[in-house]
Amino acid sequence: MFKRVLWVSVGVALGVVAVSKANAYVKANTPDKARQFLLGPDQENVGARTLQGLVSQFKQAQQERERELNNQYINKLN
Structure with missing residues (x-):
């Protein structure tokens, strides 16, 4: 390890x-x-902007997947 x-x-x-x-x-x-x-x-903050963009994309994908899973489980219960 x-x-x-x-x-x-x-x-x-x-x-x-x-x-x-x-x-x-x-x-x-x-x-x-x-x-x-x-x-x-803004050439001085390229790294920060890139990291911020990656984090926002990750959060967006996470929220979309959570909605998808919630809808899937709600449909199974109905």
């Missing part, structure tokens, strides 16, 4: 480093217009 936690944490850490390096490379080597097209006008 400890090995799995270790390797998952190593993978997450490497992912964070790779994304930050790629983000720095894009910021340093692309023209401003292309960077605005790719990252949007």
Whole structure:
């Protein structure tokens, strides 16, 4: 179990480093217009906006699935 936690944490850490390096490379080597097209006008908060979008999509899917299951069980009772 400890090995799995270790390797998952190593993978997450490497992912964070790779994304930050790629983000720095894009910021340093692309023209401003292309960077605005790719990252949007608020280039400093791309990670926060992405995480917020993922959380909202997850919550929406969770609510839809809950409604679906509730309707399924209500129909079984009737």
